[in-house]
Amino acid sequence: MKRALQSILQFKSVFFFLVGALTLAGTTASAQENIIANGDFSTGDLTSWATYFADFAGVSGTVSAEDSVASITGITGAGQEVWHVQLYQDLTSDQLASLELDSTYLISFDARAGTEGRSLRMFFGESEPTVVIREKTFSLTTEMATYTAKVALSSKNAGTKLAFEMGLSNDDVFIDNVSITKTEPEVFTLPVTFESADLDYALTDFGGNSSSVVADPTDATNTVAQTVKPATAQVWAGTTIGPASGFATAIPFTASATKMSARVWSPIAGATILMKVEDSNDANIYVEMDATITEAETWETLVFDVTQQREGTAAVNFDNTYDKASIFLDYGNQGTAHTFYWDDVVFGEGETSTSTEQDGATIPSEYALNQNYPNPFNPSTTIEFSMPQANFVTLEVYNMVGQKVATLVEGTRQAGVHTVSFDASTLSSGTYLYRMQAGDQMLMQKMTLIK
Numbered sequence: 001m002k003r004a005l006q007s008i009l010q011f012k013s014v015f016f017f018l019v020g021a022l023t024l025a026g027t028t029a030s031a032q033e034n035i036i037a038n039g040d041f042s043t044g045d046l047t048s049w050a051t052y053f054a055d056f057a058g059v060s061g062t063v064s065a066e067d068s069v070a071s072i073t074g075i076t077g078a079g080q081e082v083w084h085v086q087l088y089q090d091l092t093s094d095q096l097a098s099l100e101l102d103s104t105y106l107i108s109f110d111a112r113a114g115t116e117g118r119s120l121r122m123f124f125g126e127s128e129p130t131v132v133i134r135e136k137t138f139s140l141t142t143e144m145a146t147y148t149a150k151v152a153l154s155s156k157n158a159g160t161k162l163a164f165e166m167g168l169s170n171d172d173v174f175i176d177n178v179s180i181t182k183t184e185p186e187v188f189t190l191p192v193t194f195e196s197a198d199l200d201y202a203l204t205d206f207g208g209n210s211s212s213v214v215a216d217p218t219d220a221t222n223t224v225a226q227t228v229k230p231a232t233a234q235v236w237a238g239t240t241i242g243p244a245s246g247f248a249t250a251i252p253f254t255a256s257a258t259k260m261s262a263r264v265w266s267p268i269a270g271a272t273i274l275m276k277v278e279d280s281n282d283a284n285i286y287v288e289m290d291a292t293i294t295e296a297e298t299w300e301t302l303v304f305d306v307t308q309q310r311e312g313t314a315a316v317n318f319d320n321t322y323d324k325a326s327i328f329l330d331y332g333n334q335g336t337a338h339t340f341y342w343d344d345v346v347f348g349e350g351e352t353s354t355s356t357e358q359d360g361a362t363i364p365s366e367y368a369l370n371q372n373y374p375n376p377f378n379p380s381t382t383i384e385f386s387m388p389q390a391n392f393v394t395l396e397v398y399n400m401v402g403q404k405v406a407t408l409v410e411g412t413r414q415a416g417v418h419t420v421s422f423d424a425s426t427l428s429s430g431t432y433l434y435r436m437q438a439g440d441q442m443l444m445q446k447m448t449l450i451k
Helices: 002-031 093-098
Strands: 050-053 060-064 070-076 085-090 104-113 119-127 130-139 145-152 160-165 173-183 204-206 210-216 219-229 238-240 259-265 272-279 282-292 299-305 324-329 338-347 351-355 380-387 391-398 404-413 416-423 430-438 441-449
Touching: 050 060, 070 085, 104 119, 104 160, 119 145, 130 145, 130 219, 145 173, 160 173, 210 338, 219 324, 219 404, 259 272, 259 324, 282 299, 324 338, 338 404, 380 391, 380 430, 404 416, 404 430
Parallel strands: 130 210
Antiparallel strands: 050 085, 060 070, 070 173, 085 160, 104 145, 104 173, 119 130, 119 160, 204 238, 210 219, 219 338, 238 324, 259 299, 259 338, 272 282, 272 324, 351 416, 380 416, 391 404, 391 430, 430 441
């Protein structure tokens, strides 16, 4: 009898433990509830939503919520500006209060279009004045599909909204199941090229900056980061490359591998570009490096050396961990509403080029991948390749068992001769293959690392 009573008590303890665990799980789940009101349009109307058609530009259309789907149909006069047609939700004070700064959120929605390839831009930010927290353009299909974008929330103010902008086409659009929920940050590592379809490049702004991932204004086939430094931005406004938690792996600085680089397009010459690397777990461990823009309105590769720290700041200690990087554009000056673009943040000296648009350079007659120099090398070498026309190109390094060990170039490059530095400090001695692919052209060479 006593043993039976003990069994009953043990069962009750386990039962109440499970109930408690389920209750806690339910509490956690509720904390992740959708920030968006009426995101599934189950009310059968557009409650909490608003629409905009640029009637001043002759744009009109119809929006309804039949069958619990937002339908934007009968559009006429579109094709001038993407923001001329909008379905949007202004976040209330309660919705804003539920958003946590320095957290990552997943924006998700289902959508389809009346025509294959119809574009839709998702905008999350403030409209007056325009402050982009996150924007992303999607190409819709005629089948309902789910589209997502991650947001590293660095600011929230009255006037923040989530908008779907559709003003570049008259084709119908159907939207459903819109949500904003808290999620884990997207973690990546160098090189950062903004070209991977498998990554959602969330950028973390501070000091008043506004950054997003957009098409390169000089080459629509290339994807880059855009940073606006508004008039209200601090002199120290910057952008962390990725989440506040830093990269997935530390930047492998050593006494013989001290450089990293980034390509920057600046609207003004003379701007100071500062790169800060730090320990994501200890804000007191950092190195600051700077470089100066020499020419306005052109892409320039800037090299940052951790052994050449900015005057008055701490020197590098190779025993420390540096797993977080932030870029500061026009550092030291108050914001003036200038827009900067940046791309290809890599470990090493990055890529330089002589294109057909520079210095009257001769156009190469064919694709070529030259032998690296020096070869053999330890630990750095330079690889040169030529392109007879602009194209999307990748340059990757593989070991002899076919494992990719580095991506040196991934993006659109202009016709011309390009050079890229490869630092193999973290690799073992041996023979490696480097492969270039541009369109249907694939070229490969061997190189030897001797330590």
